[in-house]
Amino acid sequence: MFRNRVGTRIQRTGLAVLLVSSSIWAQNASSSNQEIITQLAEQIKQLQLQDRELQARIKTLEDSQLKAPPLTEPDSAAPAALPVSAEQPGPPPTFDWHDLHGIQWRGFGEVNYQVLDQRSPELGTDGFVPGSAGNFYTGDFDLFLSAKLDDKTSVLAEIAFGELDHQTFNVDLERFLLQYEFSDYLKMSFGRYHTGIGYFNTAFRSAKFLLTTADRPLIMQFADEGGLLPTQAVGVSITGLVPSGRLGLNYLFEYGSSDTLRPDINGSGNIDDENNGNHINVGLFVRPEVLPGLQIGGSFYHDRISDSTMPSSVRIGQTIINAHVVYVAHGFEILNEGFLIRHALGNGVAFNTPAFYSQFSKRFGNIRPFFRYQYVNTNQKSTIFDDISLRYGPSFGGRYEFTESIAFKAQLDHTVRKNQPDLNGLQMQVAFAF
């Protein structure tokens, strides 16, 4: 305030002097030039003195402001519980800040166009029906809401309206979580969550808008869309930092049950009920300070499942190991994840399913071209993923951002399938957030 007043005074004085000088300039030519110059010189001297005085007062005030807060605590970002200070200049105003009360709503939507050259229709995803005459579908419409219960406790829910055949829709509670953040080292969530197997599932959730590509890689597809992983579960999830200095080590621990229903993707119409037991999932990843945007990590998941082709008394040990290297910064998005899914029947027989995907993209203004390559190879002797077999191939395309909330994507896919014709597809999508 004082600084503004000083500035205003200087400005007014300057304006006055300019006016005075202009008026003097315009005065009668008969006046002595010497006399005018003397007057001006005196005025300049006075202004200079005044200016110096004001600058000194400003400096004094600024110095006192900088020194005012006592920096007496140790130099660390680790305050104890904030102490009460007598320095607080008067009672603070009371604000009704919008983010402290009520429910925050967000939404994500998409409209899709897809064509495939497959002759025998496979499982459609997100409302797309392979083999039907129509090519448009809406995919998921997500409503995301969150509410803060207190400074450290919040609730979030994600409700997805998914398109089925004949433009009918179902409702899926994607996530429903009570979250508590004790500190950066301990954050707990209770409820229905996206499992932290690898990077993708928790980085992109179910909103297509957040994806660079038009769809998820097959290995990361949601289980109810034919994906291989237990992508959702109900239970408890604990995450946090591990004190590790500049390494930025984080941990993840999940205990819950997935109860996965997985339709075969070969169009047979079969649905596998894995009847999962409680799972345990632990993960570690580093985000080194030296290279912001880099994440390297892995996870280990284990539960026991049933196979619908076997008696329910037969339980199969399911172990999923993930490793990932991800870099997202400076307009680059480089995602690399590898998986090994192991099903052990308990009689010494085990089936391994390796899978990976790599995705590269770089933003150029509003356009982000991308390339993705994916690979899944299931053992055909296994009755769990026998509908998939070997599939691999590239996808490429581009994402154009109309605004920060609306994006258009075009994507071409080529998928090689073992003992079946190759599959080519075109996807176009408008995805948005609101």
Add this chain to the structure above:
Amino acid sequence: MKISMAALLLGCLLTATLAQVSSPQNQDVAVVVNPKNPVSNLSGSELRRIFAGEKRIWAGGVSIKIITRAPGSYEHVVLLRLLRMNEKEYKQYWIAQVFHGEAQAGPITLFSNGMQKEAIMVFPGAIALVDLIDVKPGMKVLKVDGHSPGEPGYPAALNGNSH
């Protein structure tokens, strides 16, 4: 002729003085917190993680409340430089953070440093970037990497004109 030259000289002198006094565009930006906050120093990476919403709780248990200036302000330019994002990336980043459940809402965005000061006083865990020239009583200025704003060694990312 002499008169006109003197007037011109005077005008230039005053213009230069006024420009020096009123221009905030050459200042370091100070990192300010509530005066009750005992923190006095942050590392550059800690600062980036705080404004990226990755570090959300002061070690004492108080939640960090990020206060930012609106787009177009000097402080916002410095914030984007600190986070190494452009405006679009910044907005999309916070959409994703909210959707991931990492934040309940984006940072509180205010239209003046006066409003930032009010917010700093209201929230014990508040942190904001304020042009050094606009630092007011009621704001506690933090050192970054052991340096106060204006000192040699103060991170270049906190001066919007340094690059």
